[in-house]
Amino acid sequence: MSEQNTKDLAVKDLLTEALSKKIEQVIAQLTEAQATYQGNLILANSLGAEDMVLTDILARFLPEIPQFVLDTGRLPEETLTLLANMTGRYPQTMVHVYYPESTAVEAYVRDHGINAFYQSQSLRKACCAVRKLEPLRRALSDRKAWITGLRREQSVTRDAVAFSEWDESNGLQKLNPLADWTDKEVWAYIHHFNVPYNALHDQHYPSIGCAPCTRAISVGEDLRAGRWWWENPESRECGLHAASSISLRQDA
Template sequence: MLTSVNTATSGQWAVLQENLAGIAGKHPGVVFASSLGVEDMLMAHAIFDAGLPIEVFTLDTGRLHPETLALVDHIHDRYGVTVNMVQPDPVAVKRHVDEHGAFAFYESIELRKACCGLRKVEPLRRILQGRPAWVTGQRREQSLTRTELTETEFDAVFGLHKYNPLANWTLEQVWEVVHALDIPYNPLHDQGYPSIGCEPCTRAIRAGEDIRSGRWWWEQKLSRECGLHVS
């Protein structure tokens, strides 16, 4: 129960719980892709607290912050649930690094997207194979590339249903629930990192910058997606 948040946020939380239960009932085998960011920790809490049959996984790219990886153990201690750590093909990653270097993603958008493809998109495609649906913690206000985000869509790229139940939530509402329910979250959020990805591709943001400015900050705003979410 939420007793310390405003009525609108409490209503949003109730709708989220209802929607997740409906998704789980409609799509046996559905999975939740967690980046272990604050939105996804809120989603995971809703899933675990209700005991919903939704598998939670994260893409362990091999370049995540130690603080991000530590959350996996924290989740196990808090909820008794083991998050599925999906990793890239080590042979393909080594081949790419040997050919282009460990930090080639700074050199061009093409090389950065190639790295994301190996470390994120291919592992995601692998785990979504044969699944009926997947769930994300995306929100419309996160970036310019997500302003038209819908709560329900068919993902033609991966060939299954996709749900974004936090699409119309504000960041303030997310934090309101996280604090009210004492949901664990990445300590990097308290150090100026509102959006957290791979360590070399993420920085703290400056005052006045939008919340995705710390992701692939050397690129133009409209290129700052990794290929996991294609409209």
């Protein structure tokens, strides 16, 4: 049996023996959430593999739940191509695209330079604050809960992610329905349902953010090792997912 056939068989096995159940759990959690939050629920789509899984599930089972994308102005071309293709594949999905305030970006570049994020962690976080956090605040401003594709397996900064937790920094509930999914399960879903994904994933980019802050990883490296690779692993978050959340439900 060829290596590809073995891989295909492994993907099929995952769908039949374990993944189907997890998919059902995701649908059940999000159906319940939609009933609870009634129109005040939204998916944060970073256009990574996990968020494309959630996009597909929502489009098929809960198309009334909208989503938002943060276009920082520094995204890779491959990510923007996926965004363009996604709206054609899922015409039933409402996608809101948020951009940074132009005057804040202009001030940051004027004061620090176009690539100042390489100089220090504080300048990197300041850039993320302008290009990501402020637009996130606007995206969540009229919501009671948001959905993310966070998984525990992704990095040391995410190993305690709960299925549902209070997001203290943004003041609303955060749902992470893929919290216990493995990387293999994410890709089994994508291949089985032919979900569109970022072309960079095929070039050893498991986690993709802004172009200047993302690189390919090597075999054996942490899945998020290519994000802000010049910093310590413990600091490699942009602030969208602060570790201050209080868990309200574990492994539901």
